[in-house]
Amino acid sequence: MKNASLIIGGHGGIAQAIIQTLLNSERDKAIVVVSRGQRPANAADIDWYQSDHGEASINEITQAFQEQGLVFERVFICLGILHDDTVSPEKRLEDLNAESLLHVFNINSITPVLWLKHLLPVLKNTDPARVAVFSARVGSITDNHLGGWYGYRASKAALNMLLKSTAIEYARRAPNVKIIVFHPGTTDTELSRPFSQNVPEGKLFSPAFVATQVINILDAQTADGELSFLDWNRQPIDW
Numbered sequence: 347m348k349n350a351s352l353i354i355g356g357h358g359g360i361a362q363a364i365i366q367t368l369l370n371s372e373r374d375k376a377i378v379v380v381s382r383g384q385r386p387a388n389a390a391d392i393d394w395y396q397s398d399h400g401e402a403s404i405n406e407i408t409q410a411f412q413e414q415g416l417v418f419e420r421v422f423i424c425l426g427i428l429h430d431d432t433v434s435p436e437k438r439l440e441d442l443n444a445e446s447l448l449h450v451f452n453i454n455s456i457t458p459v460l461w462l463k464h465l466l467p468v469l470k471n472t473d474p475a476r477v478a479v480f481s482a483r484v485g486s487i488t489d490n491h492l493g494g495w496y497g498y499r500a501s502k503a504a505l506n507m508l509l510k511s512t513a514i515e516y517a518r519r520a521p522n523v524k525i526i527v528f529h530p531g532t533t534d535t536e537l538s539r540p541f542s543q544n545v546p547e548g549k550l551f552s553p554a555f556v557a558t559q560v561i562n563i564l565d566a567q568t569a570d571g572e573l574s575f576l577d578w579n580r581q582p583i584d585w
């Protein structure tokens with residue numbers, strides 16, 4: 347089986363750009379995508395798995411990967427929510443709501459680490475396997491000078507801590523795997539669109555630019571057992 351790239355959350359704006367960049371640059375390598383959405387009409391060359399990202403589905407799909415002997419050299423976990431029909435970022439304490447917080451934590455913190463739980467036996471097969479999990483600079487506790495966005499900030503901080511423990515365990519059980527926590531910068535997708543009007547000129551990135559950055563940054567990583575928190579410019583971010 348050819349070495350493949352795995353993109354989890356394939357209908358997202360950044361994920362779509364990663365898929366397109368890989369399709370344009372690596373015709374000889376396989377691309378495997380997992381998404382809640384259906385395979386787009388122009389994605390005939392892609393191995394596409396539909397999933398609700400619930401644990402039963404994650405288990406079923408990762409078992410299928412093992413049965414097929416898939417070898418992933420890159421994994422991009424692109425899942426993340428800032429707003430949807432039911433939640434929007436909280437401006438003040440009165441906006442906090444347990445149900446909304448649980449919804450955001452489920453997608454931003456818990457689901458990515460459940461994917462890494464079930465991918466461990468699959469990723470053991472590649473040397474090296476490199477994993478980029480999309481977080482956000484606003485998940486940095488050190489960097490929080492403005493407050494607000496309680497659920498998004500806290501769920502990304504929780505994601506970072508879950509990944510820290512994951513990286514420590516992977517270093518022991520799958521030392522061939524390198525995990526990075528990635529901040530793409532403000533990128534022009536559905537996620538940022540309601541908030542991007544105040545972004546200074548030149549600071550709103552195209553998904554295509556971010557896709558190139560994350561692929562190049564990931565490919566330069568060595569499996570050192572450490573979790574790295576890096577931005578689109580390869581700069582480390584304080585936890």
Ligand SMILES: NC(=O)c1ccc[n+]([C@@H]2O[C@H](COP(=O)([O-])OP(=O)(O)OC[C@H]3O[C@@H](n4cnc5c(N)ncnc54)[C@H](OP(=O)(O)O)[C@@H]3O)[C@@H](O)[C@H]2O)c1
Nearest residue numbers: 355356357358359360381382425426480532533535537538
């Ligand atoms: N855009 C930015 O400015 C920005 C800035 C900092 C960090 N980020 C982070 O970068 C990542 C990608 O964001 P994006 O800008 O590409 O966002 P997007 O276009 O809104 O994509 C959303 C992603 O989240 C998944 N998702 C959405 N709702 C979900 C749900 N209910 N259950 C499970 N998965 C769900 C989608 O996967 P499916 O394909 O399965 O639907 C998709 O991968 C996120 O982690 C985000 O927090 C983005």
